[in-house]
Amino acid sequence: MKYDEFAFFNQQLAAMLRDGIPLEGALRRLCADMRHSTLKSELQLLEADLAKGVPLREAARARQLPELYRQMLEVGAQSNNLPAMLTLLADHYQRRHMIWTRLKGLMVYPAIVLVGAFLLSCFLSFLLHAAIQSDTTALFGNWIQTPRILIGIWASPFLLGLAVLAVLIALATPPLRRALRWRLPAFKEASLAQVASAMALMLKNGVPLDKALGLVEQLEKGTPAETELTQWRQRLAAGHGQFVEMAKAGRVFPPLFLWMVAHAGEDLATGFERAAGIYQARANYRTEMLLYSALPCSVLGLGLMIVTQIQPVVSVFVSFMRALSGSD
DSSP states (O other), X not given: OOHHHHHHHHHHHHHHHHTTOOHHHHHHHHHHTSOSSHHHHXXXXXXXXXXXXXXXXXXXXXXXXXXXXXXXXXXXXXXXXXXXXXXXXXXXXXXXXXXXXXXXXXXXXHHXXXXXXXXXXXXXXXXXXXXXXXXXXXXXXXXXXXXXXXHHHXXXXXXXXXXXXXXXXXXXOHHHHHHHHTXXXXXXXXXXXXXXXHHHHHHHTTXXXXXXXXXXXXXXXXXXXXXXXXXXXHHHHTTOOSHXXXXXXXXXXXXHHHHHHHTTTTOHXXXXXXXXXXXXXXXXXXXXXXXXXXXXXXXXXXXXXXXXHHHHHHHHHHHHHHHHHHHX
């Protein structure tokens, strides 16, 4: 799902509901202008269920929409203030879009450089290997075609190929991707901002703390954050109502995050909102720093790769010339 498209959809839907257009009619009109996608199909099915008289709560639960979105639709319907809830959801998904756009840019550039380095390395290795098998053999004989030289020539493309394979496996494996999201810099700060933003959104709209934690725990299923959120819920169920007693610092949620939430006292929604803003800013800062350092590091890596591939051949030629000088 494209978060920017989803945010814009909810902004338009909220505006149409404020103008007095029924929900099913607004959905029908907005879906007519959307491009064909899974989101459009789910929204059309939601509109069809509502037109049949199915309550919004049941119709939303039957659709393949984000869990947080379904829960917030129920809360908005119960409070009879669905347009305001849709506006909050639009802001939430717009922030998510901004964060992940930056992080995707951080991933795309190194991936392009890595693939380009792999192709360039293969090309250089092919040229060096072909040169050794043709001209140098006629001039120097089989002395230059030693296994050490051939291994040195093809070592760089082999190692780069392994790196490309590892990146593809990480991107194609959802459990591994979710685990790395909570361990890599910038990605971890972005994940903390998303958790805090979701908690603030639910608590501001009257969702009980236990239910909000359970929903976030479900959203982070299969990640390191799930374990710590489960411990929070267990402490809350055991009677530790104060946030400082319920939430303990761990590998996922740092002390600063917990301090900012606890510093708000009983108003946990404001505390989570403040934590979301701080960690979103930190994620943006880390992303910019990594983007600025990616270009010089990539140039340095390409230079080292070229030197590594050419060095075995150059060393052989130097040794051979020294041998000729010694024989003279």
